[in-house]
Amino acid sequence: MxxxxxxxxxxxxxxxxxxxxxxxxxxxxxxxxxxxxxxxxxxxxxxxxxxxxxxxxxxxxxxxxxxxxxxxxxxxxxxxxxxxxxxxxxxxxxxxxxxxxxxxxxxxxxxxxxxxxxxxxxxxxxxxxxxxxxxxxxxxxxxxxxxxxxxxxxxxxxxxxxxxxxxxxxxxxxxxxxxxxxxxxxxxxxxxxxxxxxxxxxxxxxxxxxxYSGSDTVEILVHGVGAHGASPHRGKDPVMLGSQIVVALQTIISREREPHEAAVITVGSFHAGTKANIISDSAKLQLTVRSENAQTRAALLDAIRRVAVNTARANGVAENQLPEVKVMDEATPPxxxxxxxxxxxxxxxxxxxxxxxxxxxxxxxxxxxxxxxxxxxxxxxxxxxxxxxxxxxxxxxxxxxxxxxxxxxxxxxxxxxxxxxxxxxxxxxxxxxxxxxxxxx
Incomplete structure (x- = not known):
């Protein structure tokens, strides 16, 4: 050239x-x-x-x-x-x-x-x-x-x-x-x-x-069971569950993607609860997901769903209360x-x-x-x-x-x-x- x-x-x-x-x-x-x-x-x-x-x-x-x-x-x-x-x-x-x-x-x-x-x-x-x-x-x-x-x-x-x-x-x-x-x-x-x-x-x-990379916005609605903060055993804490999901999501990049492959998963928003001594019944995570080809994008989105749902299962969440993972319209190809x-x-x-x-x-x-x-x-x-x-x-x-x-x-x-x-x-x-x-x- x-x-x-x-x-x-x-x-x-x-x-x-x-x-x-x-x-x-x-x-x-x-x-x-x-x-x-x-x-x-x-x-x-x-x-x-x-x-x-x-x-x-x-x-x-x-x-x-x-x-x-x-x-x-x-x-x-x-x-x-x-x-x-x-x-x-x-x-x-x-x-x-x-x-x-x-x-x-x-x-x-x-x-x-x-x-x-x-x-x-x-x-x-x-x-x-x-x-x-x-x-x-x-x-x-x-x-x-x-x-x-x-x-x-x-x-x-x-x-x-x-x-x-x-x-x-x-x-x-x-x-x-x-x-x-x-x-x-x-x-x-x-x-x-x-x-x-x-x-x-x-x-x-x-x-x-x-x-420029492709971008997706993903929302994860984590369902829990509300309870008193002094009695956590009587509920299912969505803050704890959401926190485990946040940490587990990073293993998608560090342990599932090839080291030279460009990919990012960032949890930019985590909202739950109203008061210190109340275990909420839900938490909401908002993610930005970046990729540079269609194959990587599909793999990341599939892995996010798998991690969210199975982290909940591992914590004993009922099948009808598993996290809802939604890919939003705010997305663009690379x-x-x-x-x-x-x-x-x-x-x-x-x-x-x-x-x-x-x-x-x-x-x-x-x-x-x-x-x-x-x-x-x-x-x-x-x-x-x-x-x-x-x-x-x-x-x-x-x-x-x-x-x-x-x-x-x-x-x-x-x-x-x-x-x-x-x-x-x-x-x-x-x-x-x-x-x-x-x-x-």
Missing amino acids: KRSIALLLAVLPLHLVQAADAELANAVTKDYRGHLGALFDHFHRNPELSLMETKTAARLAAELREAGFVVTEGVGGTGVVAIMKNGPGPLVMMRADMDGLPVLEKSGLPNASTVTGKDREGNLWPVTHACGHDVHMTSLVGTARQMAARRGQWSGTLMLIGQPAEERVAGANAMMKDHVWERFGRPDYALAFHVVSDVEAGKITVSEGSP TINDAALTRRLKLAWTDKLGAQIFDQNYQRSGMGAEDFPFFTTKPYIPSVYFGVGGTSRQVLDAAANGGAPVPSHHSPIFKIEPEPAVRTGVEATVTAMMALMKKPA
């Missing part, structure tokens, strides 16, 4: 590569300082919660219309679909998520969010873009403006999607249930990116494997980049942006999940999901040398460098689209 890239670059006139890089970079920089910077500031100051992104969607739709796209709002709730037809060729989709998080921003930034918003259940929360979706939306608009200005250089149909409720892994599925492909066309290729706080601003990351398309885009990025655009030192950490695969799995659409750096080299180096750690996504002190992140997002996306929709000679 490296040899192929080197051979390609060797035959390209260097002055043409540099000219192409400079022209796009200069145009995006000018647009950021004249328009996109203020747009980012607006999005950052005015986040909205998942499934409630009405004002955000309206502003995004207005920006895309102004760029010359035919825009439809209200797709799958608050989703936005923008289409630009520009002759024969492939239909290429780019997605940006729109929702903020129920987090009180403590970044200390001058444009820190101070807004509150109600979720669908009527609960009032502070809201902030603590995951970088403001970068994604701003870059989507920047991409629209650059592609519109370059219509003479590409041919095909461009589809830009503003997706709601990524944080609740619900928005992509909602748009698919609203027949987005039947209404607007099924893409030949699908793209998305996420700003990454522990990647240097101005660089990108991409892999041929799985950049994100898997199409290998051939990834290699094709790597060549394009190396050609136009230079080999230095890639952060070669980045190592994926954790098993975060995404709902983007709902767009690309059934039916299968070749797709690439890449990362865009969001933190300056100086801050990363300081953290590596014992300084303040870089805030993680979803942290109240999360922050990124907006200008290099947005500019890199636009340049990488435009470069990818121009490669996929190259106008015939």
Whole structure:
């Protein structure tokens, strides 16, 4: 692969590569300082919660219309679909998520969010873009403006999607249930990116494997027999039983899965009882389960049921009171980049942006999940999901040398460098689209 890239670059006139890089970079920089910077500031100051992104969607739709796209709002709730037809060729989709998080921003930034918003259940929360979706939306608009200005250089149909409720892994599925492909066309290729706080601003990351894991939410309702806390022998204690289940679940990973296989079971919530001296008659566990292929997912879910039910049996729980294990609708498949398309885009990025655009030192950490695969799995659409750096080299180096750690996504002190992140997002996306929709000679 490296040899192929080197051979390609060797035959390209260097002055043409540099000219192409400079022209796009200069145009995006000018647009950021004249328009996109203020747009980012607006999005950052005015986040909205998942499934409630009405004002955000309206502003995004207005920006895309102004760029010359035919825009439809209200797709799958608050989703936005923008289409630009520009002759024969492939239909290429780019997605940006729109929702903020129920987090009180403590970044200390001058444009820190101070807004509150109600979720669908009527609960009032502070809201902030603590995951970088403001970068994604701003870059989507920047991409629209650059592609519109370059219509003479590409041919095909461009589809830009503003997706709601990524944080609740619900928005992509909602748009698919609203027949987005039947209404607007099924893409030949699908793209998305996420700003990454522990990647240097101005660089990108991409892999041929799985950049994001699949995720399932599981609830276990443990049944017991209520009793006085001073007489535990007269009941069946669901707290004790639930605790045994929590510990036993970890043996699924440590003793049943191959050591190099990526898998996580985390019990994030355990609720039971009302008072110190009362043995409750039930306990509720909530789990997040992460996997990276269908076989591992099935094995984990089957093992969770087996452990829960048989731990209860071992404690003498009656057959009609065994734990209820429910896999919730809040689930998403793993994100898997199409290998051939990834290699094709790597060549394009190396050609136009230079080999230095890639952060070669980045190592994926954790098993975060995404709902983007709902767009690309059934039916299968070749797709690439890449990362865009969001933190300056100086801050990363300081953290590596014992300084303040870089805030993680979803942290109240999360922050990124907006200008290099947005500019890199636009340049990488435009470069990818121009490669996929190259106008015939």
